[in-house]
Amino acid sequence: MFVINCPYCGPRDEHEFGYGHEAHIARPTLEQQGTMSDAEWANYLFLRTNTKGVHFERWVHTKGCRRWFNVARHTVTHEILKVYKMGEPKPDISAENLPR
Amino acid sequence: MVEAYQRRSALAHFGLNALASQKADGAGITLGESAHRAIINIRGDAKDPAFTAAVKNATGCDLPAAANTVATAGDVRILWLGPDEWWVVGTDARRAGLIDGLRSAFAGQHTNVTDVSESRTVITMTGPAARDVLARGISLDLHPRAFGPGQCAQTSLSRTNVLLHQTDNAPSYEIYVLKSFADYLWRWIGLIAEDFGMAVKAE
Incomplete structure (x- = not known):
């Protein structure tokens, strides 16, 4: 089990949260949607990075404040490297550059 | 809103007044309902x-x-x-x-x-064992250094979504729970309280 530090409520047990899969996937603009190929649509809808290492993902504090936020988590060690609010830029963290 | 004469609290069927008249010496917690807030x-x-x-x-x-x-x-x-x-x-x-x-x-x-x-009722819990009873079903740290009077938290208590509010250092807590889960939560607290002794506060 993780303890996740909700950016609004503070540290809470993992079972209070829901998982929202990969973060920072930009929805195509209306303009792009008009000209996108099937392969590009498939890429947007279905293909994910499936990272071994630092993964950026969305979580929601279902049983608490019900707010969404982003988490940078190492998929091998499950270490949570950073928790940041929706709208904040993707932090510069990689497997070679772990915050210590 | 229901007519006033039809209004029943979510825990009325337990007969809290009758339970309250039973002797409960040395009870670790006193449980009650603060309905219709x-x-x-x-x-x-x-x-x-x-x-x-x-x-x-x-x-x-x-x-x-x-x-x-x-x-x-x-x-x-x-x-x-x-x-x-x-x-x-x-x-x-x-x-x-x-x-x-x-x-x-x-x-x-x-x-x-x-x-x-109308969505929720409030279960009140007070007494020296209140923290121990809650600890059986909650993942929050309720130690006084982490959670004290004037603090509240939405969390899950024995798999039920609740809002927990500590009101004093007795310690006393108010548990806001959906009415349809109140029966289950009351019974669950009663089960845990068998280890600590429980009294019921009249309505």
Whole structure:
């Protein structure tokens, strides 16, 4: 089990949260949607990075404040490297550059 | 809203008054129900002085800006739910007045007022074993250094979504729970309290 530090409520047990899969996937603009190929649509809808290492993902504090936020988590060690609010830029963290 | 004569609390079928008359010497906790409270959900921007002033005007109570805290003024309480969401809690008699007051104070603002009074009941728990009973079903740290009077938290208690509010150092807690889960939660607390002894407070 993780303890996740909700950016609004503070540290809470993992079972209070829901998982929202990969973060920072930009929805195509209306303009792009008009000209996108099937392969590009498939890429947007279905293909994910499936990272071994630092993964950026969305979580929601279902049983608490019900707010969404982003988490940078190492998929091998499950270490949570950073928790940041929706709208904040993707932090510069990689497997070679772990915050210590 | 139901007619007053048809109103029944979510735990009335347990016969709390009859249970309260039973002897319970040395009980670790005393359990009761505080039914039919006014619970009003409000949304708004805590950084907007017009919003905070309107809340103060309508309720007489300051808006708690800090996470997981409760502000109290007289018989009105405001509980923090999220960065832009609160419950205004009062007596049943104040319900209509609070709702009308909030709606008119918020006129022209990007806010929301929703009456959720009928959705929940409140289980009150007090006594030296209250912390131990809750600890059997909650993942929050309830040690006084982490959670004290005036603090609240939405969490899960034995798989039931609740809002927990500590009101004093006895310690006493108020557990806001959906009415349809109140029966289960009461029975669950009763089961755990077999280890500590339980008394019931009359309605």
